Amino acid sequence: MNSPVKIREIECKTLLNKSAIADYCVNPYVGCQHGCRYCYAAGITFRFRRRREEWGEFLDVKTNAINVLLREVENKRVGKVYLSSLTDPYQPVEKKYELTRRILEVLVEKGFPVIVQTKSNLVARDLDVLKRNRLNEVGVTVVTLNEEVRRVFEPASPSSEERLEAVRLAKDSGLRTYVFFGPILPFLSEADLEVSLTRFRKAGADYVYVDKLNLRPMVWSMVSKVVSKKYPELYDEWRRIFFSESSYYDEVKKKVFEASKKIGLELVFCY
């Protein structure tokens, strides 16, 4: 991923869509400038949209999103909304377009509770809107506190510490907060397990989701390139974990469980 991101303005037909995570999900953008190498959204996005660029190198901005949403909130029952399932609502372009901010204003005004999950501390900009409904939640994703590893897998997003600072600010605003610890990258994420969980707690996370790396479409092809180039000594181990019987993630689960018990941290395992 070396090319500049190609940004295009488009119009959408719907915005407030049904979701398996909450009642609805909202994706203000198509594609994601963060370009994480393990992204599950990549395979889904490429299935529906043909692009020549690589994941992280294109972004479509739904410029009519607010008008579409204003129409939809009048016709749909109130429910919980998750931002976002196939993009990051606070990627860099959000500074310019402020689509997420305006979407939140509409949803909060109409009484739709919101869960925002991001890899960016830009979410702190919108705490004034989010705190108008105490049912709103703010979560950040963290795969590791090791910045060298973080940069390899998440080349264009803010640091893990910047995200955790946003959690602190959200907590100070009276919002419920969480850290999504995942996907756990074998031998990389869990190297500093207890330190990470303690840091999440200190940041003010009310609870922590924990997830393994799932090999959704395109994930192995993207992630294996990174592992073979940057961590060749781990490549065979990764292959073994993902393509044969392996207890690796069960062992990680036990370790996370034990560490969190010591710290007094609430956990939700996604696997």
Ligand code: SF4
């Ligand atoms: S921030 Fe989320 S949506 Fe964006 S590339 Fe990373 S994993 Fe995918």
